Amino acid sequence: MASAPAPTQAYLETLLLYYEEEVEGEAYFATLADLAQRSDHRDKLNLLARVENHAAGITFPLIQKYALRPRSNATLSRSGQDQASAVLKPWGDLVADMARTFPGYVDDFLRLEAMAPPQDLPRLKLLTEHEVAAIEFLDLELSGTRDSVAPLHAYLEKDI
Ligand SMILES: [Fe+2]
8 A cells, every 4th residue: 555645845834834823822812811901801812822722732743743843932932922012902903803814814724734644634624623713702702792702612622
């Protein structure tokens, strides 16, 4: 039986980049949470940080599998913190901005899936799902739904 074709360099580079962005994202949301004025906003941002952490954890075995070398957690966290400090804005604007930009990330994750060896797909689909859960949260938040965080809690329950 022929062995599976080697993953492409483009796939491996994108996988590494997206993994690193989840680690940055955790620090980004945690920093926004620290800066939040209201406790409910702080809780929601901390939940987004946990979702990023969970997505990174789901992806990490693929980083190990291909012996990829992410930048250090300290470097990535600092980058996330710097990005958060640069975007300080009112809650409504923050949510609206995320609701506008996050669907593009789903497209990015789907392109990563399309490049992937089939055996990597279960983890990558769960990576994609974290962005879908975040978008569901944002849509509920924008519509004023009380339990807007339900999709985030549901995502945190998922694992492989
Ligand atoms: Fe993310």
